[in-house]
Amino acid sequence: MKKILFLSDALKMNGRSVDFAAYICKLSKSSLTGVFLQHEAHSQRAAAAIRDEIACNGITVNEERPLHELEQECRQYNARRFGTICENLGVRSEVIEIAERQAENILLECRYADLLLIDPSLAMGESAVVLPASFLHTVLSQSECPVMMIPERFDNVEEIIFAYDGSPSSVFAIKQFASLFPGLADRTVFVVTARGDKRISANEMQKMRNWLNTHYPSVTFYDIQGDSRIGLLEYVLGKDNIIMVMGAYGRSGWSAFFSASHADPLVKYISKALFISHL
Incomplete structure (x- = not known):
């Protein structure tokens, strides 16, 4: 196993989930590709809710800044944080972002990967990204590589x-x-x-x-x-x-x-x- 995908929200990445993903990579001496979901262009999610999610990342939010600028800053911040965590844990990494036809494009990535890891926030419905109700079922049932749901809490595999x-x-x-x-x-x-x-x-x-x-x-x-x-x-x-x-x-x-x-x-x-x- 050489290529592992980590699926997460571009605006709400969980550092503990990256720790688990890095642990799995080190078990198999694999690289880690962060696959970050963006908000689709037609998303109806309220701007105020998105601003709240961005603020939770420690980014200064004010009404004068356009939302798309705040989103871009937050995505870049989480991409850097992902890379830093991986580097500190000795795991090679890269980042790709998916904005449209998300299930379709994720399944394409899975076709050429060894394992897909999914951030628990996506499964629990706590993601900042608005996903169709069938999204998770589609990915789990049609993925052409095995999938692992990341636990909310993790110390070691006993x-x-x-x-x-x-x-x-x-x-x-x-x-x-x-x-x-x-x-x-x-x-x-x-x-x-x-x-x-x-x-x-x-x-x-x-x-x-x-x-x-x-x-x-x-x-x-x-x-x-x-x-x-x-x-x-x-x-x-x-x-x-x-x-x-x-x-x-x-x-x-x-x-x-x-x-x-x-x-x-x-x-x-x-x-x-x-x-x-x-x-």
């Missing part, structure tokens, strides 16, 4: 949780994560399985155990009874400093958790690192 339902996509996500992050091979691994409507055969379970045991020294399986979505939520809520790995966003299996009727609860309400990949 545990890895694999969501395994026997589907090809869940196995692919687990194998891809192990391949991309060999530096995490010494972490404790928990494999969360659900045996609701679709049972995993004993033969497949044993093959999964055997494969994991060749890559990780400590692997524990945990079987969820009943509603797999509720069980998965309850299981991860009590844990900190974890990365959760899941396959097939918006398609099948575990991805049913992310249906529109559930408002993407795992993405929006769990402040954990979440790695999503699909075939």
